[in-house]
Amino acid sequence: MRDETLSAELLAWYDRHARDLPWRVGPAARAGGAQPDPYRVWLSEVMLQQTTVAAVKDYFHRFTTRWPDVGALAAAEDADVMGEWAGLGYYARARNLLKCARAVASEHGGRFPDSHAALLSLPGIGPYTAAAIAAIAFDRPETVVDGNVERVMSRLFAVETPLPTAKPELTAHAARLTPVERPGDHAQAVMDLGATICTPRNPACGICPWQAPCRARTAGIAAELPRKLPKKPKPIRFGIAYLGRRSDGAWLLERRPASGLLGGMLGWPGTDWAETAPAPAPPVEADWHPLGAEVRHTFTHFHLRLALCVAELGPDCTPGRGQFLPPDAFRPSDLPTVMRKAFDLARTAFATA
DNA sequence: AAGGCGTGGCG
DNA sequence: TCGCCAAGCCT
The missing domain is CATH 3.90.79.10 (Nucleoside Triphosphate Pyrophosphohydrolase)
Incomplete structure (x- = not known):
């Protein structure tokens, strides 16, 4: 069953505390009718895969300055795009970025599709990124589940099953909280919460908009969640x-x-x-x-x-x-x-x- | 379906 | 110094 009470509290927090990011249309501008550019949403989401906001900012600026729209990027030379991506890591993202831009240009008339399924079929766009683009750029009621959401849900509902086993359970929790209204802002709000308050270490529970309902905080185990399976040593x-x-x-x-x-x-x-x-x-x-x-x-x-x-x-x-x-x-x-x-x-x- | 796949920051 | 971690995807 759906529970939009929690989302309402989170959105009230987001309206006051949303971070100002270069690819973001903030809650006030969005309420005024402004729509994000799907190209910028897509580009930022791909850059942000396993990568911090701080690391992405300069790259995002250089990419959007040099290639202002998906058509320009689709027409770029491979070597130029790889060179511009250099230092950001996970270089398959850059290779797929070009493939995706060219697919959008040639198969979708230069416009990003707005459905989760169509987005998912594009190179470099997986379940998370497809949901993020659909929700943020097109305000579709998709549930976005990244590392932040997993952490926030594991704490809010005190899920002690270790990742990745717990992923389906955490996804179900996140889906129940996804509102019909403002799903894009909701998605960004959960991720902002995870990035700034419900952090991996030393979570700032004292200023969290969800401190009252949070079961991990009540149990005193917020900082211990989510639990994770041990990792292999690096040779x-x-x-x-x-x-x-x-x-x-x-x-x-x-x-x-x-x-x-x-x-x-x-x-x-x-x-x-x-x-x-x-x-x-x-x-x-x-x-x-x-x-x-x-x-x-x-x-x-x-x-x-x-x-x-x-x-x-x-x-x-x-x-x-x-x-x-x-x-x-x-x-x-x-x-x-x-x-x-x-x-x-x-x-x-x-x-x- | 586990494992390959970068980098920088932080405690 | 070192392990952990970040808005995951692909095979």
Whole structure:
């Protein structure tokens, strides 16, 4: 059965405390008839997948400045989009972002569909994002369930079953609270609550609009929820990267395969990353010098220790892999973070050589 | 249907 | 220093 009492209390809080975000139409403007741009809602939601608001803001501004609408993005070069996404992580999102933009442009006349089912069929749009776009951009009564909602529901109803087992139960709770009126504001309100008050650690229960009905707070276990299954330890992997600079200043880089880790991104040629020390595998015969420092970087499922080799390459150098990018065609900011760390260390070495 | 897939901030 | 965590999706 539906319970809109709780939502009414939350919306009253949201009307006073909604965060001002670049992609958001606030409750006052929305009440005045303003509608969010589905393109901006979609772009922000994809960027926000497993990513904090603070990390997304600058990327969102750069993307919307460079590609103001879905048609412009659909017409962009792959390398430009991947370069603009560099540093934000989870690069499959960028690959699917382009696929989705092109699908909207070619199959939907340049307009985002407004139904959950149609949105779900687009690349990079899963259950959460489809519901978020339908609710926020089109004010459809969809139930949005992300990590925030799971945490808030687990506390509000004191669900002690660990995630991900508890997910269906938490989704059912969230669905009961979804109002027919203002479902978009409701969705954003629950997520704002989770992001600012019902936080993972040290939740600010004293100022929470749901402090009275919250069963975890009553039981004194709010900070312990949601419970989660233990995680596997991350192994350490080792690799070597080769940073070669030609005498004219061009750097030897390569485009990584279109799928897998850092898929589609620019990177330095090198060995595979394995749990045992790699055999040297330079991309071209040269006087490679090992760098004293190594890059340490942690991915989702392993720690990487990346040894670096640098070399000055001759003007007629013809490498077996990769391509030379002249200085005016190479922005270090186009590199994923692990590769940019390597560049920063090597650049220092060249500068002092 | 578990596991692959980035990064930065925080306690 | 280190584990945890963030507006998940795909295979």
